[in-house]
Amino acid sequence: MSPLITVAELRGLAERPVLIDVTWSLAGPPGREAYDAGHLPGAYFVDLDTELAGPPGPGGRHPLPAATTVTAALRRAGVGPGTPVVVYDAADSTAAARAWWIFRYFGVRDVRVLDGGFAAWQAAGGEVTTDVPADRDGTFIATAGHLPLLDAHGAAEVAGAGVLLDARAPERFAGAVEPMDPVAGHIPGAVNAPTAANVDETGQFLPAGELRERFGKLGVDDSTQVGVYCGSGVTAAHEALALELSGIPAAVYIGSWSDWITDPSRPVATGND
Structure with missing residues (x-):
């Protein structure tokens, strides 16, 4: 089953999945404001900063949340062990991909991303509401470890023995600018693969063949x-989703650059190499 679902496919489902809105922006304002202004009927809001991440600190700006936090968020939406879940954000699936990855990592078996998000839903004439559904009493229990995870040491090893993709914009990768973290640059040996190139102008993912060709040019293949990784583990999930669509599994360095730079002994590279 594809990790994506289209608006037409969502509308055609005989049984409605649990819908989760994770609209979020790195620069703000909080996604809750956008959710309150209008969302898919029946969708629950899950906050990326507080429910899909732990408190900022030594593990980076968006470290892994506690399993209990994920359990509470999903139970509030009525999720049980076999409940199908569809996540979405405003358009390009940056935040939705983080939810997809976090939920899968913590054991949700059936979770898909609405391709094109809220923008695609609106463009297709989908109903929008400001009604907030009542909290439910799901039975899901989150358990960690269902997807491969990297720490700083593992990321360095992949950079040397395989391909470590940096999902940030080229200027951040090169260290020319750094708006979020106190140190600019990238992990030595990493290859820049900005997530903006994973989607088209509407925010929908490119076809699997085009994604596979893109990653192939960066040295990625089945072997x-x-x-x-990225700045704090959000767009890294978007990259992991694009790789999965192309048939290539990838491990995520969830702490990403914001964790890497917490140890001054770790090397920093700048430029485009």
């Missing part, structure tokens, strides 16, 4: 050990 390659692949890892992904």
Whole structure:
């Protein structure tokens, strides 16, 4: 089953999945404001900063959340062990991919991303509401470890033995600018693969063949050990989703650059190499 679902496919489902809105922006304002202004009927809001991440600190700006936090968020939406879940955000699936990855990592078996998000839903004439559904009493219990995870040491090993993809914009990868973290640059040996190139102008993912060709040009194939990271582990999940669509599994360095730089002994590279 594809990790994506289209608006037409969602509308055609005989049984409605649990819908989760994870609209979020790195620069703000909080996604809750956008959710309150309008969302898919029946969708629950899950906050990326507080429910899909732990408190900022030594593990980075968006470290892994506690299993209990994920359990509470999903139970509030009525999720049980076999409940199908569809996640979405405003358009390009940056935040939705983080939810997809976190939920899968913690054991949700059936979770898909609405391709094109809220923008695609609106463009297709989908109903929008400001009604907030009542909290439910799901039975899901989150358990960690269902997807491959990298720490700083593992990321360095992948950079040397395989392909470590840096999902940030080229100027951040090169260290020319750094708007979020106190140190600019990238992990030595990493290859820049900005997530903006995973989607088209509407925010929908490119076809699997085009994604596979894109990653192939960066040295990724079926025999390659692949890892992904970004600034704080959000767009890294988007890259992991794009790789999965192309048939290539990847491990995520969830702490990403914001964790890497917490140890001054770790090397920092700048430029485009």
